[in-house]
Amino acid sequence: xxxxxxETRDGIRLLTLNRPDRHNALSPELICRxxxxxxxxxxxxxxxVLVLTGAGERSFCSGGDLxxxxxxxSGARDPETEWxxxxxxxxxxxxxxxxxxxxxxxxxxxxxxxxxxxGGFEMMLGTDIRIAADHAKFGLPEAxxxxxxxxxxxxxxxxxxxQAVAMEMLLTGDMVGAxxxxxxxxxxxxxxxxxxxxxxxxxxxxxxxxxxLALAEIKRAVTKAQGQPIETGWNIETEAMNRIMASEDARxxxxxxxxxxxxxxxxx
Numbered sequence: 001x002x003x004x005x006x007e008t009r010d011g012i013r014l015l016t017l018n019r020p021d022r023h024n025a026l027s028p029e030l031i032c033r034x035x036x037x038x039x040x041x042x043x044x045x046x047x048x049v050l051v052l053t054g055a056g057e058r059s060f061c062s063g064g065d066l067x068x069x070x071x072x073x074s075g076a077r078d079p080e081t082e083w084x085x086x087x088x089x090x091x092x093x094x095x096x097x098x099x100x101x102x103x104x105x106x107x108x109x110x111x112x113x114x115x116x117x118x119g120g121f122e123m124m125l126g127t128d129i130r131i132a133a134d135h136a137k138f139g140l141p142e143a144x145x146x147x148x149x150x151x152x153x154x155x156x157x158x159x160x161x162x163q164a165v166a167m168e169m170l171l172t173g174d175m176v177g178a179x180x181x182x183x184x185x186x187x188x189x190x191x192x193x194x195x196x197x198x199x200x201x202x203x204x205x206x207x208x209x210x211x212x213l214a215l216a217e218i219k220r221a222v223t224k225a226q227g228q229p230i231e232t233g234w235n236i237e238t239e240a241m242n243r244i245m246a247s248e249d250a251r252x253x254x255x256x257x258x259x260x261x262x263x264x265x266x267x268x
Contacts, residue, residue: 004033005055011048011208012201013041020056025065026097026119028072028083035096042105045267048208048215050104051200052127053111054120057193060110060136063118069094070147098151099126103223105216107207111200112136113193117175122151125160128219130186131200132178133193139175159226161186211249212267 005016015037017024026034041047054060064070071077072084073094079085087093095101098119099108110124112132117139124130140157142149149157149170158166161184169176178190191199207215217240225233244250249265256263 002033003027003030004037006037008046010205011046012051012204013044013047013049014051014053014201015041016053016055017061018055020054020058022065023059023062023115024054024056024120025062025069027065027068028081028087031064031069031094031097032083032086035093038096038099038104047106048212049204050106050108051111051197051204052108052123053197053200054113057114057133059114059120060112060116061120061123062115063120063122063141064094066145070145095151098123100152103220105219107204107215107219109200109204109207111197112178112187113196115175118142118149119151122149122153125152125156129188129200129203131189131191131196131203132182132187133196134178134190135193136178137175138169138178138181139173140170141173141175143171144173211253211263211265213247213249213265214244217244 001018003018005018007014015034017030017034019025019027019030038050041050064073068077072079072087073091079088092101100122104126107129108127109129109131110127112124112130114133114135115137116124116132117137118141121138121140140149140153148154153170157170161181165184168174178187181187182190189199221236221240225236228236248268252265253263
C-alpha cells in the first residue's frame with residue numbers, strides 16, 4: 001500500500017497521507033512522495049484545486065516521524081533507503097512537502113480528519129482553506145523534544161493568529177482544540193469527523209468551476225502582497241488585473257453569464 005494516495009476527478013486532486021498506523025507521520029518516503037506529488041499537481045492543467053487529508057479517523061498528520069525522519073535530519077541516523085538519501089542530498093524536499101519556500105499556484109484545502117501536530121500543523125499553515133474534525137487536536141510540540149518547528153511555522157504562525165496565542169502554543173508545546181483555533185480564524189469550519197472530507201470536496205468542486213487563471217492570480221496576488229505597504233499591494237493587484245483582463249477567460253465569463261449558460265474556461 002502506498003504511503004501517499006492520489007486521485008483526480010472533476011479538476012480536484014485528492015492527496016491522502018496513508019500511514020494511519022503511525023498517525024500519518026512524515027517518513028522520508030512520504031515526504032519525498034508528497035513533494036513530488038505537489039510539484040506534479042502544480043504543473044498539471046487538469047488540476048484546479050488540491051485537497052489534502054489523512055487516512056483514518058485519528059490523525060491528519062502527527063508531523064515528522066520521530067523514529068525515521070528526525071534522527072536522519074539531526075545526524076543521529078545514517079541514510080539507508082533511497083528516500084533517506086534523497087533528503088540528505090536535498091533537504092529542501094522536506095520544505096517543499098510543507099509548502100515552505102515556494103509558491104504553490106493552486107488553491108489548497110486541508111481536510112483535517114484528526115490530530116494535526118508539528119510538521120502536520122506546519123503543512124496546514126501552507127494551505128488556503130481548512131476544514132477540521134471537531135475531535136481534532138492541534139499543536140506544535142517540538143520544544144518538548146528540544147526541537148523547533150522548521151517547516152514554515154516560525155515566520156508564518158503569528159501572521160495567521162494573534163501573536164500571544166501563537167507564542168503560547170510554540171513555547172508550551174501544548175495541544176489545543178479545533179474550536180479555539182476556529183475562534184481565532186485559523187480554521188474555516190469545524191464539523192463532525194465524517195463530514196470533513198465531503199465538505200472539503202464540495203468546496204473544492206465549487207472552486208474548481210471558477211476561472212483557473214483568476215484563481216491563480218488571486219492566490220498569487222494575495223500571497224505576494226502580504227506584509228507589503230498598501231501602495232505596493234495595489235500595484236500587485238493592478239498587475240494581476242491587467243493579466244486577467246487580457247485573457248480569453250475574462251471575455252468568456254461575462255459572455256456566458258449574459259447568455260445564461262455554463263462558462264467554458266480554457267485557462268488562457
